[in-house]
Amino acid sequence: MATKWKQSCKAFLSDKMATTGAIVILFSLILAVFASWIAPYNPDVVAEGSTRLMPPGTEGHILGTDQQGRDILSRVIFGTQTSLISAVIPVIIAAIISVVLGVIAGYYQGFIGNLIMRTMDIFFAFPAVLLAIAIAAILGPGLLNVIIAMIIVRIPYMTRVVYTDTLQESQKEYIEAAKAFGIGDIEIMFKQILPNVLPSLIAYSTTLAGVTIVTVAGLSFIGLGVQPPTADWGRMASDGRKVLMQGHAFVTFIPGIAILILSFAFSMIGDGLRNALDPYERSKVKEKKKISRKASQHIA
C-alpha cells in the first residue's frame, strides 16, 4: 500500500502542470487564511487618500482601484476565501453523498440501483448551470444557499462516476471470494469496493472543484452569491460591468483572471491525479518512455 502511494506521488510530482497547479492552490490557500495580514488595505472600504478608478500600476495600488475607490488587489486577496470555500466544500459534501448513493446503486443494482440512477437521470435533464441558478434563486441570495445549490447540482455527476466504477468492481473475483467467505454486504461495499473506486472519484472531484469556481462566479454575476460588500471575484467582475462601458475594463478583467487561474489550477491537478492514481495510465506512460529510450539507444 505504502509503495503504491509513493508511486502515485512520484507520478504526480513528475507532472509539471499538476505540480504547478498544486503550488497555485497552496499559494491561494495561504492568501485566503492570512488575507487580513497580506492585503494592503481593508477590502470593503475606500482607503484614505485613494480615488475611484485608479488604473493598475498606480503607486500604492498595484492593481488599481474600483469604481468606489476600493483597492482591487486587497479585494482579489480576500476573494480567495469565498472562491475556495464555494469550490471545495460543495464538492467534498457532494462526494460523500455520491459515494454512498453510487456504491449502493452499483452493488445492489436491481430495484434500489434503478431507483437511484433513474432519479439521477432526471437531474441530468437540466443544464447544470440552470439547475444551480434555479435552486439558488428559490432559496435566496447568500453563500450558504449557493453551496447547497452546488451540492445538489454535483451529486448526479459524481454518483454516476462511483456507480460505473462500482459496477465494474463488483464483477471482479475478489468480491465473489469475499461473498463466499460470508462477509457482510456493508463491509464488502465500504471496505472492499470503496478503496478501489475512490481514486477516480478524487481525481474527478478536483476537476469539478475547478468547474464549480466558474459556476459559482456565474451565480455571483447574477446576484445570487455572496452579498456585498464582501469581496467576491464573480461579484467584482459583475460590478465592473458598469464602468466597462466607459472603457475601464480592468475592474472586470482582473477578477476574471483570478477566477481563470484558480479554476485552471484545479483542473490541472485533476488531470495529474487521474494519471497518477491510475496504475494503467502510469504504466502506459512508463512504457512509452522505455520504448523511446530503447529506440534512442538503438540509434546510438
Next chain:
Amino acid sequence: MLRYVLSRILSTIPVLFGVTIVVFLLIQLIPGDPAKSILGADATPEAVEELRNNMGLNEPLIVQYGAWLSQLLQGDLGYSYTLHTPIVEELMPRFVNSLILTVASMLICVTLGVILGLISALKKGSFFDKASIGVALIGASMPVFWIALMLMWLFSIKLNIFPVSGMYNMRNPGGFMDLLHHIVLPAFATATVSLAVIARLTRSTVIDILQKDYVNYFHSFGLSKSKINIVHVMRNSLPPIINISGLQVGYIMGGALFSEVVFNWPGIGQALYVAVTSNDYPTIQAGILLIALTFVVVNLVVDLLNVWLSPRLQDSIKAE
C-alpha cells in the same frame, strides 16, 4: 433499428415526468409562505390568502401537482405577478430568440472547433498547434459572462465593430443582416468554452486515426494527402466528435443565459435574470421548465443522430 428508436423515445417520458416534478417542487423550497414571497412584502393578507387559494396551497401536495400539470398540458405556464402578464405570452417570443442564439453558438463551436482541431492535428507540434492547445486548455476555465464582457469591451467599445446590446437595431431594424451583426458577439461568447472542448477532442481523435495502418496503406497506394485527410480521416473521426458536440448542448444552453444578460439579448436567460432579481418565482419556474424540456428533446435528437451516423453503434444495437 425502429425498435431502438421507439424505445429511446419512450424512455424520455419518465424523464419528462420527473422534470415536471422537480420543477413543481422548486416552488415548495421557497423559505416561508410561497404566496407571500410571490406577491412581495407589501401584499395585503387578503391578497395572500386569495393567491393561496388560487395556487391551491391549502390542498395536499399531490392535488396541487395534478392541477399544475393539467394546466401545463393545456399550455398554461402560470401568471407573473411582477409583470402582470400570463407567462406564456412573455416567454414564447423569448424562447424563439434564445433558440436562434443557441443554434448560432452551436454552429460556431462545432465548425470552428473541428477546423482548429484538424489543423492542429495535421500540423502537430507546430506553433499553431501549441498555441491552440494552450488556448483550448485555458478556454475551458473561463466564465462565459466574463468572456462576453471582454468581447464587448474589445469589439464594441474599443473597436466599435459590433453593437453593445440587443438583437436588432432599435431605430431601423434591418432584417437578417442586422440580426447577424448583433448575434456575432453573444454567439462567440457562448461558444468559446465548447469550441475549446471540441477542438481538443478533434485533435486527439485525428492524431489517433493518422497513426492507423489503413491511413499508411492509402499513402502507399499514392492517394493524395488532402484526399486521405478529408475523406478518410475526417469521416472516421466523426462519431466521437458528434458525440461530444451533443454533450456540449447543455453547456451552450447554460452559457447562453449569461451572454443574454451581458448583451441584453431578449431571450429566456435575460427574462430569468430579471425574474431572479425581482423574486418573480412563477417566471423562474416556467423558464427553467421550458429550458429543461427543450434540453431533454435535444438530447433525444442528438442520441438518435449519433446512432444514425455511426454504423458501429447500429451493429451493436442489431446484435442485441
